[in-house]
Amino acid sequence: MNAIPPLLLAAGLALAAPVQAQLTGDAVAFSIERKRLPEALAQWSRVTGLQVISQAEVVRTLTANPVMGTHTPMEALRLLLANMPLTFSTIGENTVVIEPMERNASAPKTTLPLQRLAAAQTPAPSVRLEPARVEQPIQEEVIVTAQKRSERLQDVPVPVAAITATALVETNRVRLQDYYERLPGVNFTLGTRGEPSVAIRGITTGAATPTVGLTVDDVPYGTSTNLGGGYTVPDLDPSDLERIEVLRGPQGTLYGASSMGGLIKYVTKDPSTDALSGRLQMGAESIENGDGLGGSVRGSVNVPVTDELAIRASGFMQYRPGYVDNVQTGEQGVNERKSYGGRLAALWRPSQDLSIKFSGLMQDINTLGSQLVFVRPGLTDLQQSTLRGTGSYHTKNQAYGLTVATRFGDVDFTSVTGYTVNDVLAKTDYSSAFGALVAPFGVTGSPLIDDYTAGKFTQEIRLSAPIGDHFEWLLGGFYTDERTRWHQSILAADQSTGNVVGAPSLSNWLVTYSEYALFGDLTIKFSERFDVQIGGRATQNRQTFEQVTLSSPSNTTTVIPRKVSEDEPFTYLLTPRFRISPDLMVYARVASGYRAGGINASGAVVPTYKPDKTNNYELGVKGSAFQNTLTYDVSLYHILWEDLQLNLLNAQRLVYVGNASEAKSQGVELSIEAAPFEGFTVNAAATYNDAELSKSFPSTSTLWGASGDRLPYSSRFSGSLTAQQRFALTDNMMGFVGASLSHIGDRLSVFQGSSGGSPLPRQEFPAYTKYDLRAGVELDDSWTANLFVNNVTDKRGVVQGGIGFRFPFAFQYIEPRSIGLTLAKSF
Structure with a gap:
């Protein structure tokens, strides 16, 4: 046999260790973190006792994916190399050869030397690694x-x-x-x-x-x-x-x-150069008491332009019929909802170390009327009585992003540039609140019109790299520039027709907000099992506000000159983590957060108010069992909330925002995913949360809050359970049935004021449980038909309203029972 050329590297030859496993043999426990590919391959080799042969020029610049839990050697290797331009083949039962994909013409070929290595053995066919086709024995890693x-x-x-x-x-x-x-x-x-x-x-x-x-x-x-x-x-x-x-x-x-x-993170789908693909879905839906039939159309397509460039486009249109009737105007289904939008993304990856992604998103959502339901004599279920032309909420949202990821030596560099525009037009019935303002116009109706545009530019830069085997750091900078132009109109309108006859108040204001921040964290790896993450963020923000108001019929103009608010909050985190085994981890977390301060628009004791802050103390356990058929996540937390932003009262009894009082939130959260037998999956989550004031509101507050009072809208207990069974109908057809329930515990509305030294009552929202069902078939992995029933029992779960709301007899419910069918085709 000829000698192996210098370009070939035996990565982790297991030295003189005896063979412990075969590629297709029993599952082995892995704990391979994100690291350089040669180091990861060496660790894979040590765990399995198998030999890996690869080209030094091919693997030395790549970074391996993390592999945790129990997998067969072959499954673990596929996960390790996912998303890389590599293939691998086998020599016998104990040796793996890693090579570049054929489309990478610049990479050296190794066919002849490997054939010599194999001698009389015939290598198995190469396996092209495509992320969507990585197979997991039970559940896919998230x-x-x-x-x-x-x-x-x-x-x-x-x-x-x-x-x-x-x-x-x-x-x-x-x-x-x-x-x-x-x-x-x-x-x-x-x-x-x-x-x-x-x-x-x-x-x-x-x-x-x-x-x-x-x-x-x-x-x-x-x-x-x-x-x-x-x-x-x-x-x-x-x-x-x-x-x-x-x-x-x-x-x-x-x-x-x-x-x-x-935090809520929306993660969109990236374009892929692997293959042309797409999906088209159409659906129809009927809602209880709905005014007609709803429908939707959605489509997406992924187009590989070259081996380095791909484009993904998607769009949707949806109509949801209204189900609330306005008895004052005689309109049926006033809260109908029309929406449409699309997204275009392009990903260019000229090399393994450089990727550039641009995306643009647009959506238009128009809810034509309020979903308020009035609970009062003379009205039946799902009815309201509001001023014609009010209750609508129309938003136009745009989001653009440019992400550049590259590498300089051992340092990963990421730049995320974003620009968002939010246009909002809301028309609300405030007749009961502004009666004195509209009286000079001889009418009683008063719609409030809010029309504003908020533009936001952000730029974030991150650098990260390992330092040897024991340290990993991340350093970043962030900047945002926000500008909102707001037009607010208090109008006078005829209560019977909705016709506008005057404008008691027209206001325009400009708000700007800028923020500079430096942040970073350092992970110290004391061993493969134990590490500690420490981090901090230093921030400086500045906010301005100015307003002009024209009042009628007095024709007076009120000008509030520019006001400025500045803050310099600091946040931190400390997270020790210990891996008891590859499938079981415990951690502790100390972390903080803040909400920006602001400016009081009207006369106040203080012209500005400070940020309020939270400090979180937490213990958590995450793990899996039974060969990854069961995963669980448990966390126990205690949060201290300082300097709450509250409505306070000055000597002239004008409301302003100030900082006062303290609160706490403590509880336990549990999430479980299981696949106990073939085709059956179950997901369960439960939360017990005790969120309450730990210090009473000051006497100057317009609200009443005593130590021990519950915070608004927080239920002590909530939970959900979802189960689904998949089964074969024919050789090319699969069926599925599923059910879910969700429970939200009782809640209280916002804090109220006081009368005679005693607190006014707060609205109570009763607990409710909602049930959903679904069933469908999949044909040839491309056609899917799905029948669903949401809110099977047509439950009226209360979300908002009642005491403290602008109409104390109005409530907002979860959506009534809906029945729908969707049909989708993938290619």
Whole structure:
């Protein structure tokens, strides 16, 4: 046999170790972290006792994927090399040869030397590694980017829920309010204008300024302040989403402002150069008491342009019939919803060490009327009585992102540039609140029109690298520039017709917000089992506000000159992690978050207010058992919330925002995924959360809150259970049936004021349980038909309303029972 050429490297030859396994043999426990490919191959070889032969020039610049848990040697190698331009073949039962793919013409060929090595043996056919075809024995590993690096979900020392988009699309759960019950610790409500708002682990006082951050492909979404627009949930149609990651607990170090309660990450699908592919789906849906039939069309296509460039395009249109009737105007189904949008993405990967991705997203969502339901004499189920032309909520959202990832030696460099535009037009019936303002015009109706545009530019740069085998660091910088132009009109309208006859107040204001931040973390690996992550973020932000108001019929102009607010918050994290085994990990986490301060628009004791902060103390356990057929995630947490942003009262009894009081949130969360037998999967989640004030509100507050009072909208117990069975119908047809239930415990609405030294009552929202069913067939892995029934018992679960709302007799419910069918074709 001829000598092996110098270009061939025997990576991890197992030295003189005896062979311990065969490629197709029994499963072995692996704990291979993200590291240089030669080092990872050597570790794979040591664990299996098998030999790996590869070219030094091919593997020395690549980084291996992490492999954790129990796998056969072949499965582990496929995971290790996933997404790389490599193939591998076998020589006998104990040797693997790794080579570049044939399309990489610049790579040296190794056919002749390997044939000489093989001698009389015939190598097995090469296996081309395509990520979508990596096979897992039981359940597919879920990879998340919660810590701004790709990691196996079970290895991330952060409580994360990852929900895939496929099931959401097939059952028409396309809005966050349709599926939030499946996410541990997440509470959902709607604001006075119909805008969605989310809280995690009970961290909310019901204010509009967000306590949960939102990102789309790591680009922050929505404004950072209340005056700038507050919370804007993109409600992305999930047809082009890879997954949704929900991070629970403060995430201020890596994600900055507005993540004091947690973070929701929308991760879109990347273009792929592997093959031309696509999907087309059509659906129809009927809603209880709905005015007609709803429908949807969704499509996506992936086009490889070259071996280095791919483009992905997607689009959707959807119509949801209204189910609330307005008895004052005689209109049926006033809350109908029309939406459409699309996304275009291009990925260019000229080399293994450089990728550039650009994406553009647009969506238009128009809810034509309010979903408020009035509970009062003379009205029946799903009815309201509001001013004609009010209740609509129209949003136009755009998001653009440019991500550049490359490598300089051992250092990974990532640049994420984003620009988002949110246009909102909301028309709300405030006749009961503004009666005195509209009286001079001889009418009683008063619609409030909010029309604003918020533009946000962000830039983030990250550097990361290992230092030997014991250290790994990440360093980043972040900048954002936000600008909101808001037009608010208080109009006078005829109550019977909705015709506008005057404008008592017209206001225009401009809000700007800028932020500079430096952040980083360092992971110290004391051993392969034990490591500690420490990190911090130093931030400087600046906010301005100015307003002009024209009042009629007095024709007076009020000018509020520019006000400025500046803050310099600091956040931190400390996370020790210990791997008891490759399938069991325990961790502790100390982390903080903050919400930006702001400016008071009217006269106040203080012109500005400070950020409020959360400090989180947590213990967690993640693991798997029974050859990965059971995975579990348990976390026990205690959160301290300082300097709550509250409505306070000055000497002239004008409301302003100030900092006062303290609160705490503590509880336990449990998530389980299991596949106990072939074709059957079950997912369960449960949360016990005790979120309450730990210090009473000051006497100057317009709200009453005593130590021990529960925080708004937080249920003490919530949980969900989903099960599905897949089975073969014929050789090329599979069937499936599934069911799910979600339970939301009782809650209280926002804090109220007091009367005679005693607190006014808060609205109670009773607990409810919702059931969903689905069934369908798959033909030739390309056609899918899915029949679903959501909210089977037609439950009226209360989301918002009642005491403290603009109509104390109005409530917002979860969507009534809906029955639908979707048909999809993939190619």
